[in-house]
Amino acid sequence: MSFREALDSGKFVVTAEVGPPKGTDIDEMIHHIELLKGKVDAVNFTDNQSAVMRMNSLAGCKIALEHGVEPILQMTCRDRNRIGLQSDLLGAYALGVRNVLCMTGDHVSAGDHKGAKPVYDLESVQLLKVVDALNNGKDMEGNDLKGSTDFFQGAVVTPEANPLEPQLIKFEKKVKAGARFFQTQAIYDIEKFKDFMKYARRFPVKVLAGLVVLKSAGMAKFLNNFVPGIVVPEELIEELKAAGKEKALDTGLNICARHIRQLKDEGICDGVHIMAIGMEDKVPEILERAGLL
Amino acid sequence: MIITKKKDFQELMENIKNYRSFFLIGCSECASLCGTGSEEAIKELTEALQSEGKEVTGGFVPKTGCQVLGTKKELKAFKDQLAETDCILVMSCGAGTQTAVELFPDKPVYPTNDSLFLGNMTRFQMFDERCSLCGQCILDRTGGICPVTTCPKGLLNGPCGGMQDGHCEVSPDIPCAWVRIYERMKKLDKLEELRESVLDAKDWSHAQKPRALSTREKKEKK
Numbered sequence: 001m002s003f004r005e006a007l008d009s010g011k012f013v014v015t016a017e018v019g020p021p022k023g024t025d026i027d028e029m030i031h032h033i034e035l036l037k038g039k040v041d042a043v044n045f046t047d048n049q050s051a052v053m054r055m056n057s058l059a060g061c062k063i064a065l066e067h068g069v070e071p072i073l074q075m076t077c078r079d080r081n082r083i084g085l086q087s088d089l090l091g092a093y094a095l096g097v098r099n100v101l102c103m104t105g106d107h108v109s110a111g112d113h114k115g116a117k118p119v120y121d122l123e124s125v126q127l128l129k130v131v132d133a134l135n136n137g138k139d140m141e142g143n144d145l146k147g148s149t150d151f152f153q154g155a156v157v158t159p160e161a162n163p164l165e166p167q168l169i170k171f172e173k174k175v176k177a178g179a180r181f182f183q184t185q186a187i188y189d190i191e192k193f194k195d196f197m198k199y200a201r202r203f204p205v206k207v208l209a210g211l212v213v214l215k216s217a218g219m220a221k222f223l224n225n226f227v228p229g230i231v232v233p234e235e236l237i238e239e240l241k242a243a244g245k246e247k248a249l250d251t252g253l254n255i256c257a258r259h260i261r262q263l264k265d266e267g268i269c270d271g272v273h274i275m276a277i278g279m280e281d282k283v284p285e286i287l288e289r290a291g292l293l
Numbered sequence: 294m295i296i297t298k299k300k301d302f303q304e305l306m307e308n309i310k311n312y313r314s315f316f317l318i319g320c321s322e323c324a325s326l327c328g329t330g331s332e333e334a335i336k337e338l339t340e341a342l343q344s345e346g347k348e349v350t351g352g353f354v355p356k357t358g359c360q361v362l363g364t365k366k367e368l369k370a371f372k373d374q375l376a377e378t379d380c381i382l383v384m385s386c387g388a389g390t391q392t393a394v395e396l397f398p399d400k401p402v403y404p405t406n407d408s409l410f411l412g413n414m415t416r417f418q419m420f421d422e423r424c425s426l427c428g429q430c431i432l433d434r435t436g437g438i439c440p441v442t443t444c445p446k447g448l449l450n451g452p453c454g455g456m457q458d459g460h461c462e463v464s465p466d467i468p469c470a471w472v473r474i475y476e477r478m479k480k481l482d483k484l485e486e487l488r489e490s491v492l493d494a495k496d497w498s499h500a501q502k503p504r505a506l507s508t509r510e511k512k513e514k515k
């Protein structure tokens with residue numbers, strides 16, 4: 001069953017994330033792909049995440065397809081103009097990619113090529129419209145395509161943005177522009193997330209809750225202080241502290257599994273997107289603890 | 294106005310090391326407000342050059358350095374000093390410098406400033422950028438606040454995920470343009486308009502370089 005079919009069937013869907021390597025050595029990436037195979041519904045391949053130059057997302061997607069894993073192509077607007085974006089989308093489709101996640105992309109000032117010229121010729125809402133056009137056999141200027149795409153296109157949303165309303169207005173624009181699924185920024189407060197879902201359920205889109213595994217109380221504090229749109233509640237920080245250094249990671253995995261279980265059992269959203277960030281190895285274990293394997 | 298900043302003096306000296314005498318041209322408009330092309334600035338640079346053993350044949354602050362014909366007329370009075378100098382230094386923006394390049398085809402012309410941006414002066418000698426001359430203004434759609442310029446990504450349809458407590462992901466010193474737009478639209482009771490308006494990608498052909506404009510009326514043929 002494809003990612004799109006899984007979401008349509010009402011199954012509780014799981015996606016994970018793999019970052020292509022900085023370099024040409026793909027052994028570790030293949031190891032992670034193999035590890036996730038058969039355990040998740042699709043895997044996101046990040047697009048020069050945090051503006052750090054790496055192998056492109058499309059190569060990761062193609063390698064995933066060769067290993068029998070369904071990829072989600074992340075596409076940011078930071079590095080390519082409208083010609084480059086459309087051209088890469090056509091190429092991705094021809095290579096077998098069917099899911100695309102349209103994002104704005106972190107600013108170059110966050111990355112390792114700070115003198116790069118940021119492009120942002122389009123942004124996420126406009127890119128979604130472009131995908132919709134390509135799906136209908138036209139480029140963004142209305143020129144006919146010889147063979148159209150049939151992408152399942154998604155976007156991201158930050159349920160804990162502060163202030164929230166401008167973010168929600170943008171969410172609605174993304175829905176209007178054709179987004180069919182959303183993967184959220186990491187959430188930790190399930191009760192607050194329920195409020196967001198009550199709102200999001202008014203729109204005809206599927207929502208996957210973003211989850212980032214907490215490795216320690218220190219990491220939780222770091223997220224609170226330095227990562228926009230992420231709020232780790234005090235109780236969770238206390239829980240990690242109480243576990244002590246030795247057991248902190250184990251507790252973090254438990255928290256993640258517990259959240260997945262609750263999101264699924266209470267039917268809060270349509271699935272989860274696990275961002276393991278360097279702990280891809282742990283994803284199967286989390287899913288086991290959540291009762292999904 | 295056009296915001297300019299003095300080049301580092303050592304860098305300037307390196308650029309002009311092959312010349313001995315100089316004529317300095319400022320500008321009474323933007324460059325004077327920036328303190329880079331005023332009478333005062335000319336006096337300072339004259340002294341600095343002299344202390345490096347250079348000769349200054351003269352200096353002048355034209356009314357508007359980017360106005361070619363007007364500047365040409367004003368500089369007539371300095372014909373001799375200009376003829377006798379090795380090199381002309383222009384203490385305004387890149388446009389002013391190229392006025393001099395046009396007027397003096399046989400003389401080397403060097404800029405003393407870096408030209409930075411089109412800016413608003415917020416306080417004495419404090420400037421910020423609010424318009425980047427995109428060629429097709431959308432302020433009518435964004436509550437009068439320009440996201441093309443004041444959002445580092447130039448986003449047209451709302452804040453990115455990097456916004457934190459109203460600040461921009463690029464720096465906590467930059468207020469998020471889209472939170473400002475949202476707040477202003479809210480105050481004006483225009484949130485519905487903001488919600489409804491999905492802006493298309495900009496047509497950058499309007500900003501294709503080099504730009505030129507003539508608003509002269511074509512003379513009717515008799």
Ligand code: SF4
Pocket residue numbers: 423424425426427428429430431432439440441442
């Ligand atoms: S949209 Fe912004 S950059 Fe373009 S003309 Fe208007 S203020 Fe200037």
Ligand code: SF4
Pocket residue numbers: 443444445446447448451452453454455456457460461462463468469470471472
């Ligand atoms: S935080 Fe706001 S101003 Fe900064 S890049 Fe994102 S949308 Fe633009």
